[in-house]
Amino acid sequence: xxxxxxxxxxxxxxxxxxxVAARLAADETVHVVGLDAQQPASGRNGLDFIxxxxxxPLLAELLKVEQVDTVCHLAFTHSTWRxxxxxxxxVMGTAKxxxxxxxxxxxxxxxxxxxxxxxxxxxxxxxxxxxxPLRGSRRYGxxxxxxxxxxxxxxxxxxxxxxxxxTLRFSSIVGPEADTPMTRFLRTxxxxxxxxxxxxxxxxxxxxxxxxxxHAVEKDVPGAFNLAAGDTLPLSKxxxxxxxxxxxxxxxxxxxxxxxxxSARLDVERYLPIEPDYLRFSWxxxxxxxxxxxxxxxxxxxxxTLREFAAHLRMGRYRxxxxxxxxxxxxxxxxxxxxxxxxxxxxxxxxGDDE
Amino acid sequence: MSEExxxxxxxxxxxxxxxxxxxxxxxxxxTPNGKPSFSPQEKAAPVETAPGESSEQAQSGALxxxxxxxxxxxxxxxxxxxxxxxxxYTAQYDAALARRRxxxxxxxxxxxxxxxxxxxxRPFLYFFYRSYFRxxxxxxxxxxxxxxxLLVANHSGQFLPWxxxxxxxxxxxxxxxxxxxxxxxxxxxPRIPYASSAVTRxxxxxxxxDNGTRLLEQEELVAVFPEGYKGVGKTFRERYRxxxxxxxxxxxxALNTGAPIIPVSVIGAEETYITLAKLPTxxxxxxxPYLPITxxxxxxxxxxxxxxxxxxxxxxxxxxxxxxxxPDAANNxxxxxxxxxxxxxxxxxxxxxxxxxxxxxxxx
Numbered sequence: 001x002x003x004x005x006x007x008x009x010x011x012x013x014x015x016x017x018x019x020v021a022a023r024l025a026a027d028e029t030v031h032v033v034g035l036d037a038q039q040p041a042s043g044r045n046g047l048d049f050i051x052x053x054x055x056x057p058l059l060a061e062l063l064k065v066e067q068v069d070t071v072c073h074l075a076f077t078h079s080t081w082r083x084x085x086x087x088x089x090x091v092m093g094t095a096k097x098x099x100x101x102x103x104x105x106x107x108x109x110x111x112x113x114x115x116x117x118x119x120x121x122x123x124x125x126x127x128x129x130x131x132x133p134l135r136g137s138r139r140y141g142x143x144x145x146x147x148x149x150x151x152x153x154x155x156x157x158x159x160x161x162x163x164x165x166x167t168l169r170f171s172s173i174v175g176p177e178a179d180t181p182m183t184r185f186l187r188t189x190x191x192x193x194x195x196x197x198x199x200x201x202x203x204x205x206x207x208x209x210x211x212x213x214x215h216a217v218e219k220d221v222p223g224a225f226n227l228a229a230g231d232t233l234p235l236s237k238x239x240x241x242x243x244x245x246x247x248x249x250x251x252x253x254x255x256x257x258x259x260x261x262x263s264a265r266l267d268v269e270r271y272l273p274i275e276p277d278y279l280r281f282s283w284x285x286x287x288x289x290x291x292x293x294x295x296x297x298x299x300x301x302x303x304x305t306l307r308e309f310a311a312h313l314r315m316g317r318y319r320x321x322x323x324x325x326x327x328x329x330x331x332x333x334x335x336x337x338x339x340x341x342x343x344x345x346x347x348x349x350x351x352g353d354d355e
Numbered sequence: 356m357s358e359e360x361x362x363x364x365x366x367x368x369x370x371x372x373x374x375x376x377x378x379x380x381x382x383x384x385x386t387p388n389g390k391p392s393f394s395p396q397e398k399a400a401p402v403e404t405a406p407g408e409s410s411e412q413a414q415s416g417a418l419x420x421x422x423x424x425x426x427x428x429x430x431x432x433x434x435x436x437x438x439x440x441x442x443x444y445t446a447q448y449d450a451a452l453a454r455r456r457x458x459x460x461x462x463x464x465x466x467x468x469x470x471x472x473x474x475x476x477r478p479f480l481y482f483f484y485r486s487y488f489r490x491x492x493x494x495x496x497x498x499x500x501x502x503x504x505l506l507v508a509n510h511s512g513q514f515l516p517w518x519x520x521x522x523x524x525x526x527x528x529x530x531x532x533x534x535x536x537x538x539x540x541x542x543x544x545p546r547i548p549y550a551s552s553a554v555t556r557x558x559x560x561x562x563x564x565d566n567g568t569r570l571l572e573q574e575e576l577v578a579v580f581p582e583g584y585k586g587v588g589k590t591f592r593e594r595y596r597x598x599x600x601x602x603x604x605x606x607x608x609a610l611n612t613g614a615p616i617i618p619v620s621v622i623g624a625e626e627t628y629i630t631l632a633k634l635p636t637x638x639x640x641x642x643x644p645y646l647p648i649t650x651x652x653x654x655x656x657x658x659x660x661x662x663x664x665x666x667x668x669x670x671x672x673x674x675x676x677x678x679x680x681x682p683d684a685a686n687n688x689x690x691x692x693x694x695x696x697x698x699x700x701x702x703x704x705x706x707x708x709x710x711x712x713x714x715x716x717x718x719x
Contacts, residue, residue, distance in 0.1 A: 122542050122543075122545040122546045122561075123542045123561070123563075124561070125561065125563045125565040125566050125569075126465075126466060126560050126561065126566050126569070127465075127565070127566075127569060129565075194548075195548050195549075196547075196548025196549035196550070196551060196552055197548060197551050197552055198467075198551070198552035198555060198556070199551075199555070200463075200465070200466070200467050200555065231465075232465045232467075233459075233463070234463055234467055234469075234555065234556070236459070236552075237459040237461065237463070238459065239459070240456070240457055240458050240459025240460070241458070241459035241460075242459075243458075245457070246457060250548075251548065280551075281545060282545075282555075306459070
């Protein structure tokens, strides 16, 4: 029997890392090593877990010792308003991880990104191919970080041409468990659109995201890929299927709101999880490479995905407590970050509102 | 209709009444205490009087007939019932449609074409096509009934792209295949509220070489206006003089896909607004591509956007084939500009031919 292929999954304490690691662990030929800066909330479940940050300078040593073949990088802090610590861990973390992979001779790296990196512009073609320039918005933390990461990757893959670097650009991810900008948007009570704008949009089911990541780990396909369900829907249909009323705001007001909230250092993404421009212009990815080069077909159509999500939303009215683990983890992350930064202040005095 | 039913009319009526009477009795037998809600004789009464209403006597004198029917109708409860049923039905139908659409249960294609929305705006466009501009078309048989083709036309319109809408209506109503034209629009449209959502729902898309090529590869009928803003913003003095044809993106689309180019000349559109001058400084400050001053705009406010009811002629020319070039011709600027110039000259010539034949701007 040949030795097992070692796959390192970063961010296993997070939702995506946990799911991908669990799926890969089911494969007999693969040995999964999980890495995260925090303990998995749901326990280790027999996972070969290492408590470490991806920015750890000794990471290359670890990769060599473990003889890691493939790294699936899923550690991504979904930052609120342009958080510096999130930028540090997302962008610098990825850069350091890739450097360590190059040094340790890791054969393949799989990254999770978003079609939001193309940016939403009036001049966008109706279907953007993977070689479209990355003009993603720099107003929101997560798109800014993703654009930075992808730009770094472009340079990196030129420097280390032998490495198989696969970037999966997912469209808006929707699902009952996942916590993404689109689910946050659809979870807000009204989820308003912009008056007189109804761009075409893509969504993808959370299960298909996990399947695609596993597919990319198992199959060697270098390059960037757009991933989405086959059907492209107008935003009004997405909102309708999710059971929202046709409420809309004037786009200038929405833009002013973002500027105002951000200058007041308030959490803009809580009120407007998707940047107004992304609800105004189209940023639909072309899926030809997904089906022909990557050879991946999503199991759920966009309409099915949204119907399932709407059913979950309706059920949510009758349930108590946190609706998803991801929200819980995110809440904990915020608590930890706040406590870490409140130097000098007595933690016990704050303890009350953290619970 | 044959004579026979009329001869047997009375006989058949009696038969029917007897049959109904029989059924009523059967019903009463089933429910001894129940009263019949109608009697067949009563129902037959309007049938008896109906032939009289359409007699020659009743038809004489439109005014009297109108007065009579008005008098009768206002007093007739059944008429009001009918009106009520109709209104009720319409309201119910519309409410169901609205509810269904609000729940997101409607279909669009990948480009955003929403057939229900198209059906909704079509009567409005049809009015402009038939009654307002009285569009006359020639050479519609040059447009293929199926498969890819690229329509290239002269542009005008100042405020609203009437020419694009009318070319679309010409092929949607008067072409035997009734095809939908995918018009490629300028990048200013997606920035304007409501215009943005309307053009997407009508299946139109932004003018990029990528979009045009993709649509033609899907065997669609694509229309482009290579003059762009330079064409829309023409002053009255420059009417029917073709502006520069951009960078020839349409020639690239045709070379990429081998689609035939069909030159189209639109006459009448360039006189719908009489633009005296443009305000380049103000348009630069506001970021609007051009700001026209016409005979009516901005003096009459929004009323100034109403077009003049000119008489239109849309001529579809013979297809220009672009096959037989080397495969990389789309990236050869010299080849692209050659084709662009050839099409431009053809359209200019078609415009001159039509203008020479035209007697009046407003009348046939």
